[in-house]
Amino acid sequence: MHNREITYRQALHEALTEEMERDGKVFLMGEDIGPYGGAYGATKGLIEKFGEERVRDTAISEAAIIGAGLGAAMTGMRPVVEIMYIDFIGICMGQINNQVAKIRYMFGGKAKVPLVIRTEGGAGRTLGAHHSQSLEAWFMHIPGIRVVMPATPYDAKGLLKTSIRNDNPTLFIEHKMLYNTKGQVPKSEYLVPLGEAEVKRKGSNISLITYSRMLLYSLEAAEELERQGISVEVIDLRTLFPLDIKTITESIKKTNRAVIVEEDCKTGGAGAEIGMQIMENSFNWLDAPIKRVAGADVPMPKSSILEKLAIPSKEDIVKAIKETLR
Amino acid sequence: MHNREITYRQALHEALTEEMERDGKVFLMGEDIGPYGGAYGATKGLIEKFGEERVRDTAISEAAIIGAGLGAAMTGMRPVVEIMYIDFIGICMGQINNQVAKIRYMFGGKAKVPLVIRTEGGAGRTLGAHHSQSLEAWFMHIPGIRVVMPATPYDAKGLLKTSIRNDNPTLFIEHKMLYNTKGQVPKSEYLVPLGEAEVKRKGSNISLITYSRMLLYSLEAAEELERQGISVEVIDLRTLFPLDIKTITESIKKTNRAVIVEEDCKTGGAGAEIGMQIMENSFNWLDAPIKRVAGADVPMPKSSILEKLAIPSKEDIVKAIKETLR
Amino acid sequence: MKKEEAIFLLKQMMQIRQFEDKIWELLSKNIAQGGSHLYAGEEAVAVGAISILHPDDYITSTHRGHGHAIAKGGKLPELMAEILGKATGVCKGKGGSLHLADLSQGNLGANGVVGGSLGIATGAGLSVKLRKAKQVVICFFGDGATNQGIFHESLNMASKWRLPVIYLCENNLYGMSVSVKRASAVEDLTKKALAYGMPAENVDGMDILMVRKVVKKWVDFAREGKGPALLICNTYRYYGHSRSDAKVYRSREEEDLWRQRDPIILFSKRLIKEGILKEEEIKDLEKKVTEEIEEATRFAMESPLPESSALYEDLYA
Amino acid sequence: MKKEEAIFLLKQMMQIRQFEDKIWELLSKNIAQGGSHLYAGEEAVAVGAISILHPDDYITSTHRGHGHAIAKGGKLPELMAEILGKATGVCKGKGGSLHLADLSQGNLGANGVVGGSLGIATGAGLSVKLRKAKQVVICFFGDGATNQGIFHESLNMASKWRLPVIYLCENNLYGMSVSVKRASAVEDLTKKALAYGMPAENVDGMDILMVRKVVKKWVDFAREGKGPALLICNTYRYYGHSRSDAKVYRSREEEDLWRQRDPIILFSKRLIKEGILKEEEIKDLEKKVTEEIEEATRFAMESPLPESSALYEDLYA
Ligand SMILES: Cc1ncc(C[n+]2csc(CCOP(=O)(O)OP(=O)(O)O)c2C)c(N)n1
Numbered sequence A, B: 001m002h003n004r005e006i007t008y009r010q011a012l013h014e015a016l017t018e019e020m021e022r023d024g025k026v027f028l029m030g031e032d033i034g035p036y037g038g039a040y041g042a043t044k045g046l047i048e049k050f051g052e053e054r055v056r057d058t059a060i061s062e063a064a065i066i067g068a069g070l071g072a073a074m075t076g077m078r079p080v081v082e083i084m085y086i087d088f089i090g091i092c093m094g095q096i097n098n099q100v101a102k103i104r105y106m107f108g109g110k111a112k113v114p115l116v117i118r119t120e121g122g123a124g125r126t127l128g129a130h131h132s133q134s135l136e137a138w139f140m141h142i143p144g145i146r147v148v149m150p151a152t153p154y155d156a157k158g159l160l161k162t163s164i165r166n167d168n169p170t171l172f173i174e175h176k177m178l179y180n181t182k183g184q185v186p187k188s189e190y191l192v193p194l195g196e197a198e199v200k201r202k203g204s205n206i207s208l209i210t211y212s213r214m215l216l217y218s219l220e221a222a223e224e225l226e227r228q229g230i231s232v233e234v235i236d237l238r239t240l241f242p243l244d245i246k247t248i249t250e251s252i253k254k255t256n257r258a259v260i261v262e263e264d265c266k267t268g269g270a271g272a273e274i275g276m277q278i279m280e281n282s283f284n285w286l287d288a289p290i291k292r293v294a295g296a297d298v299p300m301p302k303s304s305i306l307e308k309l310a311i312p313s314k315e316d317i318v319k320a321i322k323e324t325l326r
Numbered sequence C, D: 001m002k003k004e005e006a007i008f009l010l011k012q013m014m015q016i017r018q019f020e021d022k023i024w025e026l027l028s029k030n031i032a033q034g035g036s037h038l039y040a041g042e043e044a045v046a047v048g049a050i051s052i053l054h055p056d057d058y059i060t061s062t063h064r065g066h067g068h069a070i071a072k073g074g075k076l077p078e079l080m081a082e083i084l085g086k087a088t089g090v091c092k093g094k095g096g097s098l099h100l101a102d103l104s105q106g107n108l109g110a111n112g113v114v115g116g117s118l119g120i121a122t123g124a125g126l127s128v129k130l131r132k133a134k135q136v137v138i139c140f141f142g143d144g145a146t147n148q149g150i151f152h153e154s155l156n157m158a159s160k161w162r163l164p165v166i167y168l169c170e171n172n173l174y175g176m177s178v179s180v181k182r183a184s185a186v187e188d189l190t191k192k193a194l195a196y197g198m199p200a201e202n203v204d205g206m207d208i209l210m211v212r213k214v215v216k217k218w219v220d221f222a223r224e225g226k227g228p229a230l231l232i233c234n235t236y237r238y239y240g241h242s243r244s245d246a247k248v249y250r251s252r253e254e255e256d257l258w259r260q261r262d263p264i265i266l267f268s269k270r271l272i273k274e275g276i277l278k279e280e281e282i283k284d285l286e287k288k289v290t291e292e293i294e295e296a297t298r299f300a301m302e303s304p305l306p307e308s309s310a311l312y313e314d315l316y317a
């Protein structure tokens, strides 16, 4: 076996290291990614290895980080820039929406923007409303940018490497509660394609569609239900845009029922689009309405007890599945 | 009759004038709203009437406009601030998402934020990718802020007045192709409540759910179909958040079919949430999948021919309705 | 200086110091969770500056906001409870360390976003002007925040409109791990005011009397309608940026040097020297503060968590 | 000055002027639709500054970008076609007036967002540095853009990292209807550079030779790796901000005053005076340019609109 168990953090670290070694055009830029090693440690040691020119600590200037990343990407470099928390991405939303995502199209296809924006989201550390958000839905609504949200170390590494090599801009969203999770990762090089979901658990009674940290809860729920004789198929989207509706549709044609599990606020969230696409593609196969298990429509409260209530739990998922099967 | 025909622009102008006369705490702030009268003329003459203190031309500093509006709202004023095009709202997205929408909740309900952000969106003037967007979906996904999008002069006036008097922050999105449209508006004072959709045309075969400029196209399509013996009920949402799912549901229980018409990019758009809520509420009443007639998933191209293709047309709506009725 | 006033100032600094030390302890024991950016070392700034204000004046605070909240009149038990996410907290447990606020005391809130309250402070100043009131706003922020776009936009707006806002930068040499030297093209941050034609001054942020003197000058200036100012209070945070910070970016020598100018010791010594307070009295004061902190901690720890029903409350007016 | 060079510069200014006058005509006739911000009056800035650059140097442009595109080598027919939304346009009709760009010529694009290209220019400068190339970037933007947050963040970053970027502000006294006086806390915009320790200079933007002289100095400086500069080119736009602008915010006297310093006339007179060109030759040149513009207009008007299939093309690589 060439596999080893490593953490999500290490997987990201390996992806960055390998791609920086492979291609001199790849460089990193962001806040506290140098000696500090990144807020969640994913870039630790890279400044020592690759030097200050290629691992650039910036001022707290998110808009300029994105803008400069874009300018560098348009002129021959392959920047991987970091926004420490996705919560702060509003500050550079103008840059991402109007510049990064649109420039190629506006210029008639004459620009290439191989830019990766790494960021991190999600709740779980009782950090409150400014450090716990899940904002992927905004970016699914911006044509021109890929949205990637890996849940496992394997996918984190493979998808980050693919994103860096891709000539389109990518928003790569990690989850703060996953950095310490472990999983099998091959020693040898591999890539995970963008835009492909993966069935992480086979099942026949119902399709559970999820991504990022909620995959873990979904798998736990599936396991619990297995013991109760309910067979749940768990699909990990991995990439939210483009959405792999094919894999979802195939599963639903088999199970005829679907539950979507997402951590973001329910209204206008990623699950709305996923659910709507299912309806458009598989209405006649559906035996029950699609349910969303989603975050509460409130800013993330600080208190641990409220924070837990504000995001889906294994129990919420189990309940939704049972209701859908009723 | 106390009604008169006035334009959407005039209706907005009257709402601002009346509320400023009624309440000395109301003031305006934004780019070129003074002597210039606003990019689309809605504030023309107000600086002459109310003076420079209450009609404040700002520098091109969208983040500070929103931030300052918030600070003023928290300390006793009722600002109506303007972002010239919703396309630029990304620049102040951090302020809207993290500050304006969240502050009351984060502070345990101890703050009041009576702030109205007026802005304008939509395609139709071949202005290209930076002056034609429809970004309402982002804001539906931000708990804490109301999203209002009037389609008629009557609603524009009544909803703007209500928004100004409301103690919650409101994003008030006008449409650039509506300023010159005319409609009946009473001379006497009236308000239109937030969060209430209106059936703009009664019908029995199918429910057409729409808002803003697309209401006009939807009504045209309904008229055309009427002549073909198809009776279309047209619902104008007016407020996107909170969404009046009750009115929608009632209609669908009658028609059993629904088409959503929206100008924004389809993926992750407002229609996804609307459709998903219909599915959650009315699955068993639905005889056909809900269809979305929506904007193309591309940045808005400049060329008039492509711009028309990129947003729904009357023909697209007619076609979708017929397909849904098949 | 009157004895009463000296006690007030010294006590508040002690409260902040001990409050922060206690939070550190609670963090280490995992009783406090989530992020807490501690203000220990910077007490002279918050206490000195806010002591100049009237009760109905405003402040805006930062992610490092415990000190500002205490100095603006926050009750220790309510603040402590908030940091522990309790229902009795000043924000009902919804805000936490990063969002301490109390509008009834003129504290427009801490902020989890660097630079997040610069616009708010500017707007509060505008509100004062429009209401023709006589209030003043102190806007606290860090050296790191001066590189945010909204710093630029806000200072320009405030200067152009002569708003009564003191932009008070707590320059503790680092924004998280990145030094002012590495982040900012100018090391003397008062230079940034030149872009707005705004007066600016460097202030010894470890010397509470200096802070008071300079802040008073500019608060008076602002109150008279003469406009804003940028003050750079040079100070130091004793703890790392947050709990997990290994402080690789600064030296132990540097830390020691700054600790030699500890604002509480500095002020205490001075009060003793000038015969305003006796060493004994200071020790007693310290003990009293310790009791207050213990009491606050007890209150916070014994307080209930919010009810589930609170989740959807307080969002809309 | 060599005759060849003089002709090159004069001709380009004439091309821009006549191009803009033509667009105005097409707008009035509704042949051109949508927004077009015309550059007439400011020709000396784009032509003077860009004439200093090498072909592989970069520029970023603005919403008022026709002049920059022409000066950076854009072909008139392709630019005109783009503005009319034609398939033969430089961006295949997808960009339009606000998004003229040609990366093959080093034009990183016009931008519909005020301040929208400041980050891009800074990143291009960083790219040059990382690639150890010898290119230079000129970042054009208006006086109004200096009040945007990204101006602040970009100039700080460029100065700190010594990036080879010339931040060239076209100060035409107004951002849409709001004068520099009303928008900016400092009227002398070079003061804004003090916040970044960046050299800055005011330049007579109506005098192409002055523009060239100053730009050359700072382009050389940047090329030598010495870092960025802020240049304020003082100039004037003849037309209103856009078609619908009634220009209530400025006086006809002010307009006349500036027209007396018309950059094309100024340069022409000088060339005649110095015996480099004859009046006749200049008139001939003007005629030649008129023909070019007519030819470009013909080409653009006769060009086909994009195919429907183009809608979904060119989005992803
Ligand atoms: C917009 C934004 N970017 C990044 C962060 C993460 N962050 C939190 S505090 C901090 C450093 C702030 O430095 P400074 O303003 O000097 O304040 P200090 O912590 O030194 O008091 C950073 C980068 C944030 N909270 N907000």
Ligand SMILES: Cc1ncc(C[n+]2csc(CCOP(=O)(O)OP(=O)(O)O)c2C)c(N)n1
Pocket (backbone or CB within 6 Å): B031, B060, B062, B084, B088, B091, D037, D063, D064, D112, D113, D114, D115, D141, D142, D143, D144, D145, D146, D170, D172, D174, D175, D176, D241
């Ligand atoms: C972020 C943003 N805010 C507002 C606008 C609307 N707008 C377009 S041009 C302009 C004025 C720009 O002034 P300046 O930077 O001085 O350039 P000029 O037009 O004078 O060349 C404004 C406000 C915009 N395009 N982008």
Ligand SMILES: [Mg+2]
Pocket (backbone or CB within 6 Å): C142, C143, C144, C170, C171, C172, C173, C174, C175, C176
């Ligand atoms: Mg600091």
Ligand SMILES: [Mg+2]
Pocket (backbone or CB within 6 Å): D142, D143, D144, D170, D171, D172, D173, D174, D175, D176
């Ligand atoms: Mg200008």
